[in-house]
Amino acid sequence: MIQQLFNPSVQHTLDLVGIFVFAISGALLAVRKNFDVFGIAVLAEVTALGGGLLRDVVIGAVPPAAFTDLGYFVTPLFAALLVFFLHPEVERIQAGVNVFDAAGLGLFCVTGTVKAYDYGLGLTASAALGLATAVGGGVLRDVLANEVPSLLRWDRDLYAVPAIVGSALVVLCIRYDVLNPFTSGFAVVTAFVLRLLAMRFHWRAPRAWHRRSTAREDESAG
């Protein structure tokens, strides 16, 4: 049982911050898609809680934390309200939102990996579920908004790789029995910084070979 990496109240606060910023990204997309106030709230909830919900259903941790902790449920509603009333201001600080989103990504890939391992999964499976925890909410967000998940698109800065690195660091720490608040904090920070660098320098992953010249850039025509 290694779940309490951090002081419980510190962990809980970090979780709420991550949930809040993920919810902001969902609510902003909802505004861009012209959804009404309930659509904004639904997309905020799904984006913020979807990854953890997916993980908990898969590992059999039901009812999922999203439904047992009132703070987890209410936080996205605050984010939705904020965006509803102040979305031009929130969009103007998009860069700041992206920094928080990177923090959420780093945090959730680590806590997701640890929770999956705690429920008896193997190291590789735990890392995969940590990744799913970190990116699952965003994928559900894009599916509900009827868009190609930004995770999968080649023309977006690296998003999965920082989470993969974070999850991999955690399973390495577990493997060599050195997982503690410092090493897991290091994994969080590594994923966070990698994501910031990817945004700053527009790091992208390669597409399939021979594809670059022939592909139509406009995938909506596909």
Place this chain on the structure above:
Amino acid sequence: MIQQLFNPSVQHTLDLVGIFVFAISGALLAVRKNFDVFGIAVLAEVTALGGGLLRDVVIGAVPPAAFTDLGYFVTPLFAALLVFFLHPEVERIQAGVNVFDAAGLGLFCVTGTVKAYDYGLGLTASAALGLATAVGGGVLRDVLANEVPSLLRWDRDLYAVPAIVGSALVVLCIRYDVLNPFTSGFAVVTAFVLRLLAMRFHWRAPRAWHRRSTAREDESAG
């Protein structure tokens, strides 16, 4: 244990009616999308059973009722057949279908909330899952049909709000210990009537502030 609000056979009949009308809405969309007969059956099943399936997986009630009660599974197939052979006639009575759909909405938000509470969830979480039970099938229907979920669109009459009110009434009744067939029946009827009024008077929810003037109305251009 408060699950048997109504006489079991009454409850079961109501469930089947709700499942049937939800399935009709799925099958009609499938016809409009030009799906074949199996696509019609799949969309009918998913629309009718998706919300309850989601709820049961989340609360850990597996295998879900959708897979243990043969009537739940077969009813959408009848709806699919009916629409397959008679869809112009069914579309002509769309107004009637909408009334039944409103009844299904009212019924499922109430029974979904009660079942979630029975499985140990808190009041807020139970209401949220009741809402998910009522609207989840329709969201899955629209996702599979590759459309923006009509639940999220600002240009559709209120759909979530009646279900939220119904679920909220149920948790208030639970909170004050007055849940019985009469009060829960009242919650069903309230959600039902609110949905009918929303359709009759085209009640809509607001979009984000400043958005009304600048948004392109055609979201498919988004």
Place this chain on the structure above:
Amino acid sequence: MIQQLFNPSVQHTLDLVGIFVFAISGALLAVRKNFDVFGIAVLAEVTALGGGLLRDVVIGAVPPAAFTDLGYFVTPLFAALLVFFLHPEVERIQAGVNVFDAAGLGLFCVTGTVKAYDYGLGLTASAALGLATAVGGGVLRDVLANEVPSLLRWDRDLYAVPAIVGSALVVLCIRYDVLNPFTSGFAVVTAFVLRLLAMRFHWRAPRAWHRRSTAREDESAG
């Protein structure tokens, strides 16, 4: 307990082959949609493991086999790498891939049905889940790629029907107590051959009556 129909290592090898070819189909769609290398890997994993994951979550077999057997997880990554480097060659042998995909379809509808029955579901529900196991990954693949699931489209050769026949044969065998490696092998082969015939002769399912003349053929305009 009837799960071990075949010699365990034979069964496992067959599973891996099915997973591999399903992953190829996901990876090829990802290349066509112009996804980057991580998008290719994600779509390969989801296509290959999604159907079984869905089944295991519904029947309560958590953590799902996809997360407890390392081979299940790693095989789609090999398929993704292969397509990433050699996709023109893989597309050229598309016909061969389709044959393997048909084999995966036949195999998974049978093993999915048997596993669902083993977990206590009724015969009809087991057949339905067997079908979901066989086609679920492909539906998730198309939803993530933001396309109308090819399963639902009338202009694609029959895909669900062979799986339905295979699942139905299995539940008939269970019902009459004659399920054994030979009869279940016969069900696999029947589904496999039906799918091959459907591709060879372009068998299609009918759309709703009156629809053929009036429907716009271009559903993307819908």
